[in-house]
Amino acid sequence: MPQKQLTALPTATDAADDDLLIKRDTSSGTDEKLPISVLRDPILDRANHTGTQPLSTISDAGTAAANDTTDFAQISGGSNANFTTMPQVGGAPIVESGSNSDGEWVRYADGTQSCRGVHTADITDINFWIATLPLPASYITLAGSVAFCCVNGDSSYWTDPDERRAYSHATMNSTGYMNLGLSIDVGSLFSGNAAISWHSYGKWF
Amino acid sequence: MQIKFLATGNSPTCYSISSEVITAFYNEASESFDLSALETNGKFTGVGVDTLSLNSQHIIRDAYRDDAGELHVTLCQAVGPGNWGESQEFDSSDYDPDVIHVEFKGAMAGTPWALTRRGKVNPETGEVI
Numbered sequence: 001m002p003q004k005q006l007t008a009l010p011t012a013t014d015a016a017d018d019d020l021l022i023k024r025d026t027s028s029g030t031d032e033k034l035p036i037s038v039l040r041d042p043i044l045d046r047a048n049h050t051g052t053q054p055l056s057t058i059s060d061a062g063t064a065a066a067n068d069t070t071d072f073a074q075i076s077g078g079s080n081a082n083f084t085t086m087p088q089v090g091g092a093p094i095v096e097s098g099s100n101s102d103g104e105w106v107r108y109a110d111g112t113q114s115c116r117g118v119h120t121a122d123i124t125d126i127n128f129w130i131a132t133l134p135l136p137a138s139y140i141t142l143a144g145s146v147a148f149c150c151v152n153g154d155s156s157y158w159t160d161p162d163e164r165r166a167y168s169h170a171t172m173n174s175t176g177y178m179n180l181g182l183s184i185d186v187g188s189l190f191s192g193n194a195a196i197s198w199h200s201y202g203k204w205f
Numbered sequence: 206m207q208i209k210f211l212a213t214g215n216s217p218t219c220y221s222i223s224s225e226v227i228t229a230f231y232n233e234a235s236e237s238f239d240l241s242a243l244e245t246n247g248k249f250t251g252v253g254v255d256t257l258s259l260n261s262q263h264i265i266r267d268a269y270r271d272d273a274g275e276l277h278v279t280l281c282q283a284v285g286p287g288n289w290g291e292s293q294e295f296d297s298s299d300y301d302p303d304v305i306h307v308e309f310k311g312a313m314a315g316t317p318w319a320l321t322r323r324g325k326v327n328p329e330t331g332e333v334i
Contacts, residue, residue: 086314096286096315100307101211106314134262137214176215177260 015040098137103198105137113139113204119196123182130181135200138176144202146170146178170198206276206297212289212307212319215263216281219302219322225276229264230322231257238265240278245270282307285325286315 015036023034045051086093089109097106103117115135123129148170173179178200206225217229225241236256243249249268251261267279277294288310300306302322309317309328316334318325324333 093315097313098284098286098289098315098317099310099313100213100284100289101291102213105214132262134260135214174260176263 100136102134103136105135107137107204111140111203111205112201113137114199114201116197116199119180119198120193121182121196122192123194124192128181128183130179132173132177132179133198135176135178137204139172139200139202140175140205141203142172142175144172144200146172146180146198146200148180148196148198172200172202206278207294208278208280208297208300209294210280210282210292210306211266212284212291213263213266213281214283215259216283216320217257217259217264218320220280220300221302222297222300227265227278227280229257229259231259234258240265240268240276243268243270243276245272245274283320285318287311287313287317287328289317289319 017035017037019036021034021036021039023032024030025032042051086095088094092109094109095106098104103115105113105115107113115137117136119131119133121129121131148168168183169179169181171179178198180196180198182194182196206222208222217231219230221228221230226237226239228235228237234256236254238252247270252265254261254264257264263281263283265278266281268276270276278297282292282305284307290308290310292306292308304321305319305326305328307319309319312329317328318334319328320326326332327334
């Protein structure tokens with residue numbers, strides 16, 4: 001179709017699904033009809049984030065994934081999720097952890113903290129044991145929880161309650177301390193050390 | 206006097222040691238603890254804390270006097286993130302309030318530090334954080 005005839009046509013302002021365009025192969029000079037949806041539908045998918053698209057068009061996360069950097073978490077995990085520095089929330093690290101002479105601790109950016117440790121207690125020939133132990137990291141409030149158990153020693157203490165019976169209690173003492181107590185009211189007394197495994201949970205801010 | 210340090214969650218900022226009296230400094234306050242009364246084979250039951258806003262177990266954790274009459278004291282040095290262990294025992298004349306005495310065993314999540322008179326010191330860089 002000559003150029004001068006195209007410019008002479010009226011200008012269309014909309015299109016219907018069944019409208020056709022003329023496609024001319026300039027090398028061969030052949031003409032073909034082209035349904036308008038062939039051009040329109042991919043453009044709509046890109047605009048509406050529908051259909052099948054390249055990842056980089058969906059969001060910035062996709063751009064990061066395409067860049068193959070280690071500063072962005074990826075669902076695939078593995079080495080791609082290896083942060084080079086601890087991510088922060090509001091200027092505070094997402095998580096901090098430590099291990100010191102009094103036990104181990106983990107702090108999260110949302111204020112949650114948990115601690116754990118093992119304390120060796122000599123409970124030879126006693127009916128009652130109580131200790132105030134320092135925590136490896138302080139809490140901001142006493143409104144936390146502490147629990148403990150004996151992880152070794154005379155197993156009959158814990159497996160034969162009719163023969164020997166023991167009660168334990170644990171509380172937060174102050175924000176940096178906890179009280180652990182053990183009372184034994186039935187049966188013969190224990191001789192030796194017991195490993196007291198404890199765990200606490202609360203808030204650090 | 207022989208001293209060693211435990212790595213703990215809280216502690217005085219630093220100490221000064223004179224004869225068998227240990228003075229702890231914390232939040233611009235100080236308090237002295239005279240351990241001279243501790244006898245050989247005597248049992249250490251803790252120190253009474255009147256001034257510092259610290260529990261006694263975060264200041265002087267333990268003490269004993271050996272058969273030769275020398276005092277051995279376990280003190281505390283506060284640490285942050287990281288894997289920390291206690292120091293070796295050393296003569297109190299070698300105590301330096303500006304250095305990290307507890308053992309740094311490796312990093313965990315977060316920036317490691319230990320409390321000295323200079324402040325919170327990163328054991329990997331030696332810088333105050």
